[in-house]
Amino acid sequence: MKRIAQIYLIIVTAVICLWQLPWIYNFFTVEAYTTPFILYSSVVDDFVVRKTENKKIVCSGLDGTTYTINQYDSILPEYQARQLAAYDCLPDTLFGRAVSLKMLTEEAISMRIKPEMVFGPQIPLYQLMESQSGRVDFEMPDDVFRITDSKIEFVIKDSNKVNEPKSQMFTDALSDAGFVFPAVEIAGNPTSKKRYDNGYLITDSRNCLFNLKMEKGNPNVQKIELDQQIVPCHIFVTEFTGMHSLGMFFDQNGKLYVITMPEKEIKMVDIPPVDLHADEVFIMGNIFTWTIRIKNDDTVSWYAVDAQNFAQIKSYSQPVGYEYVKGLDFEENGWIVPGWR
């Protein structure tokens, strides 16, 4: 018995040392690292870096060319439209296309995908909003839904009871659209702080993709045609103000796809596969180009892609500028999971 107790003690002591000693070392030695803010400029056809040095904003190209803040605004007119418009410097046309401040601001997109958003602990209950309420402001629904092995169930918040007629109606609508229960992935943006509602993107047990909306209290289910080899694994409903996309998803190989609107066409984004377990994705875009930043513990990469066909224009990578001693860590994407990190 004493021998078993000693083995237990040795294991626990080793675990605590492997966990706490690297942490203490890193706490005292690791220096702060700020990822530079980089955007692709169609004007100079290169990435432009903006960072703060000695409390001053410094802008430069990757080749070392330095820019004043005004030059920075002018080589990124699609991003700095408000600044340019304030001083009446916003051009009428950009790259042969007529533009306005309203258009540029409405078409600007920004999206961040962190591993914990994808893999973190989530309660499998969802709120389906009314897409055609006739009101400007959205209201949160008075029920939530869950998808079981054989149906979709709406539970009324006030009574904690299942709304059987609504559940039956939506189950039938899904089944009629070819949905085979249960669901594998369910994605939506249940928030009242948005301009319009794209409902939910859901994959069924055969990995077919469906768009579920509620319009005037009735279900609207549409199947989105996919190439059979594409399995949507991590789905995001976008609801960008420009209304050019319904959503995005990463497939089983980590490739990123955009579901365009209104034709609901699937377009692959020409960037390397993403490992969402480790990579954080940040997208900033406009009507001409998107700059996609992919960052993990070792490297940070920027990709410029065309906003229409998502073909890659340029890329740039640099190592993450800090080093730390790896050790036993228990936190991963919001879960408590032991690992060597």
Add this chain to the structure above:
Amino acid sequence: MINAIFYKEWIKTKWYYAVACLLLIGFASYAGIYLKRVGDLSGMAALWEYYLSKDDSLITIIKYLPLIVGIGGAVFQFAPEMHRKCLKLTLHLPCGYIKSVGAMMLFGTGILVMCSLICFAVLYVFASHILPNEIVSRILLTAIPWFLAGFCAYYLTIWVVVEPVWKKRVFQTILSVFVLKLFIITDTPGAYLPSLWWLVPLAFGAALLPVISLSDFKEGLQD
């Protein structure tokens, strides 16, 4: 013989465990009533939306309570045994020292299990009335590592209290603090779900450690 040891432990700790049980049940009831009141005052819809959008279980008021009850239980059970080395009497009982001290720990564990089950039942009754199963299970899952910390703290405290060598006691206390920290790294509801497989043996495996201190005691080790 085991009944006699239970009888001794009952005489020694009945008031402590009665108060500790009442405290645990009281706080669990308060947490349950608090959920109900939030629902009544802000509307059930707001309560549901809060759970669906925030990483909060709304029952963190009971987070450290099982841990404190576990430590207290060990102190109330074993500090009197160490007073004037009274433990020698227990170890001299004709039933083997592992059996006699094991029975004492079984008594404490049994009461802690009972308290924990009552707490979970109270929380379940209050929460399941107003919240769906998915949220209720997430709330209860959040509390599991806190209660496991209570068991682990109980065994670790026995390990420290019974140890006769002060230098070892210091090491044991420091190690115990870090071990207990493993159970309270995050309050994110359900975050511990993938780690219950190793947290349970970690918590209950600590019940082995007092054997080392007892061995030191029996060998007459001292600073």
Add this chain to the structure above:
Amino acid sequence: MENLIECTNLTHYYGKRLIYRDLNFSVPKGRILGLLGKNGTGKTTTINILSGYLKPYSGDCLIFGQPANAINPEVRKKIGLLIEGHVQYQFMNISQIEKFYSAFYPGQWKKEAYYELMNKLKVSPSQKINKMSNGQRSQVALGLILAQNPELLVLDDFSLGLDPGYRRLFVEYLQDYAKSEGKTVFLTSHIIQDMENLVDDCIIMDYGKILVQMSVSELLSGIRLYRCSDAEGDVNGEIDGLYHPEFLRDKLEFCSFKSQQDVEQILHQHNIRYSAIESETINLEDAFIGLTGKY
């Protein structure tokens, strides 16, 4: 005669401090053995080794033929243990503690022996032990041992903290019980006068060694206190055969197991001059002081 306790070549250190080296003794069945020594000579150490709460540096200690640190429960039933200071579970009362212990000794527990002693204390059965005086606590501890009815009693400094009345009560009860039931007892005490009528055999320890190991009757018949008048000479350093010779003005006092003739020869060899020498028999306490010294 069967030995219930057998210790061979016991050596123990606390850190680098030697307590004793190669201590050998045995306690035959039915005998009462007293371990006598000044503070710090290793009495409690020996009791701790015997009761399995101290691992000796080297040597073996067998009780009922089993190593003291690994005695099985059946043999433990035959051993009654009194811890220094009459320690018992303070949180229990008189009837609770009896009820508790009785469960461990089915078939041998003598409840009436315990309550007979408790009745003499005139305390209520619900009286808690932590509310009792040292004397009353000693009677509870003794009562529990009597009720246990063990074959071997190991008693560590039973006189500690007791006033003369309770000491006498304890000794009388123990003596009567041990003699009438043929029990074997191993005990220590720092009050030697209690031991004279109680113990059959004694071990007198000095720092690091055993001075004397024999029956009390043998000790008291053999040892003499010698007094020399008008004495002169140097008694610094040890003189073989004479224990702690000490001058009081012109008188020299010491103890010895030797005859007067042998003593005189030793004194002559060490150039100690005197006008007259006389000897007398002494009691156990004087013998203890004579053998171990006053300091």
